Amino acid sequence: DAGVIQSPRHEVTEMGQEVTLRCKPISGHNSLFWYRQTMMRGLELLIYFNNNVPIDDSGMPEDRFSAKMPNASFSTLKIQPSEPRDSAVYFCASSRTSGGARETQYFGPGTRLLVL
Amino acid sequence: AQSVTQLGSHVSVSEGALVLLRCNYSSSVPPYLFWYVQYPNQGLQLLLKYTSAATLVKGINGFEAEFKKSETSFHLTKPSAHMSDAAEYFCAVSVGGGATNKLIFGTGTLLAVQP
Numbered sequence: 705d706a707g708v709i710q711s712p713r714h715e716v717t718e719m720g721q722e723v724t725l726r727c728k729p730i731s732g733h734n735s736l737f738w739y740r741q742t743m744m745r746g747l748e749l750l751i752y753f754n755n756n757v758p759i760d761d762s763g764m765p766e767d768r769f770s771a772k773m774p775n776a777s778f779s780t781l782k783i784q785p786s787e788p789r790d791s792a793v794y795f796c797a798s799s800r801t802s803g804g805a806r807e808t809q810y811f812g813p814g815t816r817l818l819v820l
Numbered sequence: 821a822q823s824v825t826q827l828g829s830h831v832s833v834s835e836g837a838l839v840l841l842r843c844n845y846s847s848s849v850p851p852y853l854f855w856y857v858q859y860p861n862q863g864l865q866l867l868l869k870y871t872s873a874a875t876l877v878k879g880i881n882g883f884e885a886e887f888k889k890s891e892t893s894f895h896l897t898k899p900s901a902h903m904s905d906a907a908e909y910f911c912a913v914s915v916g917g918g919a920t921n922k923l924i925f926g927t928g929t930l931l932a933v934q935p
Binding site: 708735737746747749752760795797799801803804805806807808809810811812813814816 | 852854856861862863864865866869871872910914915921922923924925927928
């Protein structure tokens, strides 16, 4: 079974550039989560989707961040324009929803973003 | 609101010693609790979870955790540490109802294992 797939694994860009992170959830999972991990703030939930619909985006830092899930097998997180403070590791996770709050989230390997 | 607190951001043990990583939760409803492990440069991996069945939960790699409602705790233990256990460990509580399994994570505990 393929796990959650994220690309790219590493991204180095300059301030002001657009960054797009991609995620393919595990097949059959209908919830998808985007997290950001930094030393200062730990692991933060940015947004999550159920059945491709955004349910809670209260963790999205500001309007520079946007996320989409056009179908059940693909999601993007976009930062435009990027800033040095966006440097972090971004994780995508997916889960089933049949078990509700007891379902396990499965994490991808992360995208390490550095904005210069 | 639900939350978790992990006491000790860094824990160091000797190889073969007991591992004890602490997690306390706050929840107005019966919680579902999770422990995840993160190895360097990797994503998070589930160690074990409590979903209101047995209070003593056994996970992978010899880890276990006991849910204690009276102490609002879900501490993670392993009888004998291995060098390969060196990683960061996160406790999390599931919030929301219905189909929602949104997780709130603790700040993590970095476990070092000394030879």
